[in-house]
Amino acid sequence: MAPAPLASGSHGGLPHVAIFPFMAKGHTIPLIQLVNYLRHHQLATVTFFTTPGNAAFVRDGLSSGAGDDDDDDVAVVELEFPVDAPGIPPGVESAEGLASMVSFVAFTDTVSLLRPQFEASVAAMRPPASFIVADAFLYWVNESAARLGVPKVSFFGISTFSQVMRELRIRHDPCAAMKPGDVDDDGNPATFTVPEFPHIKVTFEDLMATFGEPAAVAMMLELDGKLGKAITESHGLIINTFHGLEAPYIEFWNDHVKPRAWAVGPLCLAQPPASSAPAAARPSWMQWLDKKAAAGRPVLYVALGTLAAIPELQLREVADGLEQAQVDFIWAVRPKNIDLGLGFEERTMDRGLVVREWVDQLAILRHESVGGFVSHCGWNSVLESVAAGVPLAVWPMLADQPFNARFLADELRIAVRVSTSDGTMRGLVPSEEISRVARELMSGEVGAAARKRVVELSVLAKESMVEGGRSWVAVKEMISELCAANDV
Template sequence: MEEITNKDHVLVLPFPMQGHINPMVQFSKRLASRGVKVTILIIESICKNMPKASGSINIESIPHDDSPPENIDKSFEWFHVLVSKTLTKIIEKLSYSEYPVKVLVYDSISTWAIDIAHQLGLKGAAFFTQSCSISAIYYHMDPEISKIPLDGSLVSLPSLPLLEKEELPSFICEIDLYPAIKELVFSQNINFKKADWLFFNTFDVLEKEVVDWMRTKYPIKTIGPTIPSMYLDKRLKEDEEYGLSLFKPNDEVCMKWLDSRETAASVVYVSFGSLATLGEIQMEELASGLMTSNCYFLWVVRATEENKLPKEFMSKLSEKGLVVKWCPQLDVLAHRAVGCFFTHCGWNSTLEALSLGVPMVAMPHWSDQPTNAKFISDVWQTGIRVKAGENGVVTRDEIAHSIREVMEEKKGIMLKENATKWKILAKEAVDEGGSSDKNIEEFVSSIM
């Protein structure tokens, strides 16, 4: 990272989950490359998995006596209580340094942070780790103010394509599940009223209609895609990987196996991220579908999911497939052997596939994933979405057919061409003078 060239200091507060920390760390690297002092606040138990700070980025550990709750609902309140006790002290300590804090960039789900920032005389910027379209849906369908009915099969919202019920975020339709998370995602709308800036991990042309609509009302800035520079513009020479991995990837095994594939674009990469879980029946159907697709496949099955694999599946793999507990996803997607990404459609994974030009088979589970899958298949046209049966399970035949459609059939050529187009546009967004690059530069200039 470049040396600090001004006295501005930005404090960054991500929610302590890998999918939230990494994009905010990447944004911090972009700020630091412009000579801004950046401090990232990370809870103590996660700090050990972070690389040491370098250049103008510092990592401040937030100590805690008890372990974070495994229950996701309870973890939000735990984090709120913990940070509320320490954030003011940290900011006050830094205010007496050579670089007093000027701006707090906080995860958009931590809406309470904006009040602390303003009370201490700081500016506050909300960082949205999901797409701009998802935020627009939550904005329009807030149950406190929304008058949009859900009794029909289609939902029409400003600046968005027509959405079927099952294409909406799950917290809207599945009203009895995850009540604490549902309340949390809609509370993000507070940011539109209070935050001084709204940062979105996306780029202008990717979500043009909704970005243009939001800009007429709020101070939004697109600053993505936030993936390491070496995979995009290569302007940040040391930015070769994310700042955090809570799972140890099988780097050497994965890359050696991919290198051994002689045919380009012959491998299906399968991963459902760090949180999604599949039932035993779905795991069996997926395993059978991969085997009968007649394609090579690299499948990430986390240690907690391994017991769901069908008996004798591993012994039948031969050289056709490789199953690992975790992998270096960016390196895998960038490998010449990979021709398709079978994905849960988490926003980070979606952006990575778009940025690296890899077509997708979409099998969403919850949260924003159904909407991301809608955009992948119908708006950006870089993939297809599998169809689940009446019991919610995607059959082995549907899985095999979808893979072959992307990998072998005529439609796959069109999907690959579209994926390549978005790869070029993603790079242009972060290149010098690109839309995201300009937005970051404008933000830095505004705080000087």
């Protein structure tokens, strides 16, 4: 049976965009923010694709960004997720529920089974789709778009710096001449100097972090090739960044690589901050931050991402380090049932707060009491910290995070680097290092200089997103070009 037409929008004449994120919160959030930006500026109506297990999260994000006149300009379509898919735990519809890179690859393969439903739903959109925005991990959408005769633009939620480094890794293949454990004459990890950017030196671990554990390298290399092909054969690439942050790499991509990249961020600023709720309605962790602000006590925020599984031993080292540092802190910890050590939370209750629930990270970073952020260096977290004017302590663990860390610490100098005991990315970070980094970021000279620079970048971030700013112009240009491609 043919699906019923999917009507979206009462704002006649606006482009109708199909948006399809990969099933992971870090991939979905920026595309929700893009939708809210399109709505706020009345640039398009949207049909947003997800699955039943992710729909509540999507609808909550869309409702929080809706204005008084935005109730009817987004349709959410739920595609039924395959049941009993091999290699995936039962009931899991988001990458956060996976335990390894091997299962991650199995998950991306399973997601490709949504293709028939997606194609039927896009074909039923009324008015017809002007263009499709799809996460690069949904590499098969290129063929769907071609079959439907609809232009498609890729979204890849990493920095332009990381995207350029990925391209240059493929171009130069430095891994062929490097191997794990290579060191220089001083015993430090051996580095590869990037010919196009001689000031950048990367290690074997930086280059291989994308591919995860050794058992998954071959599968991840194959998946990486599919992602690259999906991007190259798209009508364009959406990057969540802004010129004030990454201009040299945006320009390099558009001059020397393809397809055209549109820098449309930071999308975390796509809508203004929510108005302050009454004190009684604010989450307990926001009320705790209010008290710290009133007492004039700056707070360190600690959050290490949602995808990397961090061993309990390492989290206990973090707990010990925060206790040693004698700084005020709020720690969004996961998994929520982790044991941080006997008496830790009781001993630090005057200075620290451990939160074991989903928190509004951007609201925390925007809070006046927060003066530093210990982060895994995922790109969403980086942008939220930059937008809020908060310096970082960067602790990369996988994927694009090592590139982000080098960019922030070495080039932008808005971050302090967290070092492992053995110099490898997967090595233990001892409590003494956590304590050192926390003190340096919150009260040291390096932290003070980083804070000054990130505040300057925060101003540029806000300027880019207002009407007439460079990111706003990029969104308008993207819509015009893709709609023109559809007409052709």
